[in-house]
Amino acid sequence: xSLLSFFEQLAELPWSVELHESQYAxxxxxxxxxxTLCLFFGTIAMVDLRLLGLTMRGVPVSELARxxxxxxxxxxxLMVITGTLLVFAIPVRTYQSIxxxxxxxxxxxxxxxxxxxxxxxxxxxxxxxxxxxxPRAARVAGAVSLVLWSCIxxxxxxxxxxxxxxxxxxxxxxxxxxxxxxPASGQ
Amino acid sequence: MDLLPLFQWCYNxxxxxxxxxxxxxxxxxxxxxxxxLGFLGGTVLMVDLRLLGVGLRKQPAAQLWAATQPWLVGSVVLLFASxxxxxxxxxxxxxxSFAFWVKMTSLLLVLLFTFTILRRVVQSxxxxxxxxxxxxxxxxxxxxxxxxxxxxxxxxxx
Numbered sequence: 001x002s003l004l005s006f007f008e009q010l011a012e013l014p015w016s017v018e019l020h021e022s023q024y025a026x027x028x029x030x031x032x033x034x035x036t037l038c039l040f041f042g043t044i045a046m047v048d049l050r051l052l053g054l055t056m057r058g059v060p061v062s063e064l065a066r067x068x069x070x071x072x073x074x075x076x077x078l079m080v081i082t083g084t085l086l087v088f089a090i091p092v093r094t095y096q097s098i099x100x101x102x103x104x105x106x107x108x109x110x111x112x113x114x115x116x117x118x119x120x121x122x123x124x125x126x127x128x129x130x131x132x133x134x135p136r137a138a139r140v141a142g143a144v145s146l147v148l149w150s151c152i153x154x155x156x157x158x159x160x161x162x163x164x165x166x167x168x169x170x171x172x173x174x175x176x177x178x179x180x181x182x183p184a185s186g187q
Numbered sequence: 188m189d190l191l192p193l194f195q196w197c198y199n200x201x202x203x204x205x206x207x208x209x210x211x212x213x214x215x216x217x218x219x220x221x222x223x224l225g226f227l228g229g230t231v232l233m234v235d236l237r238l239l240g241v242g243l244r245k246q247p248a249a250q251l252w253a254a255t256q257p258w259l260v261g262s263v264v265l266l267f268a269s270x271x272x273x274x275x276x277x278x279x280x281x282x283x284s285f286a287f288w289v290k291m292t293s294l295l296l297v298l299l300f301t302f303t304i305l306r307r308v309v310q311s312x313x314x315x316x317x318x319x320x321x322x323x324x325x326x327x328x329x330x331x332x333x334x335x336x337x338x339x340x341x342x343x344x345x
Contacts, residue, residue: 038228
């Protein structure tokens with residue numbers, strides 16, 4: 001089964017249609033997704049800025065990781081739940097969205113950065129826990145995290161716009177390739 | 188007081204018109220507005236979670252307030268710098284939007300509250316001995332900020 005037919009089948013599900021056509025449910029889920037930026041992006045950004053030595057230099061990094069990262073995780077879970085529901089409400093268009101695809105790719109990279117940080121950099125935190133400006137590896141992880149999550153916010157916001165949608169032709173060939181869109185000839 | 192002429196003037200500014208006539212300007216500015224929202228959320232939560240006793244605990248709230256304040260001010264500047272052009276582009280709609288007025292009222296209140304009462308509670312030595320004062324200060328701050336966020340999101344739905 002191709003990915004496209006998977007999303008097409010999702011779109012056929014009654015509760016996908018209901019969510020799509022609901023008066024308030026979609027708006028409320030989307031709002032929670034946006035508000036949770038404060039919890040998720042806000043807390044991870046503060047940790048990243050600390051890794052860069054740009055804020056709270058007097059607070060040990062391990063203290064932030066222990067007391068603040070659980071809030072980041074909670075925010076992330078809420079993001080995934082609301083984000084998945086948003087995809088379920090508009091499956092095919094979202095699947096074909098160039099910004100959604102970009103966002104998913106960036107999410108993988110951000111996940112990789114989290115994994116690298118926690119497996120390679122953070123285990124040695126005891127050696128630099130109280131340093132106002134952590135060592136290079138930690139600063140790089142913080143900077144990469146900030147840049148990736150900011151790009152994820154950007155691409156997420158752009159999903160709402162239909163500039164590159166499949167049903168808006170003609171598009172550049174590269175766009176149609178990236179959205180796996182096959183417009184009918186003559187359009 | 189008739190606000191319509193003022194809002195009409197805002198709507199007709201070159202900036203407002205340029206954004207309305209552009210395909211992508213509103214979207215890009217709005218994305219920066221969201222980025223500012225995220226950073227603002229982070230700085231506010233650092234202090235408010237501390238006051239609630241569910242965030243950092245070993246550092247005095249005053250220390251966290253001082254350390255995060257430049258980022259708080261920076262986020263507010265970014266939010267104004269992106270929010271004002273967005274407002275100019277749809278000023279007439281805002282005038283008649285209930286959500287817009289909820290947002291502006293909450294914004295005024297929360298800025299006043301943050302830089303008067305909250306700052307004083309955070310900086311006072313007795314804050315740690317008075318948990319009720321600490322917690323209610325944090326809750327008022329969070330509720331008012333949520334009013335801003337609710338209004339902001341709902342302007343888009345109206």
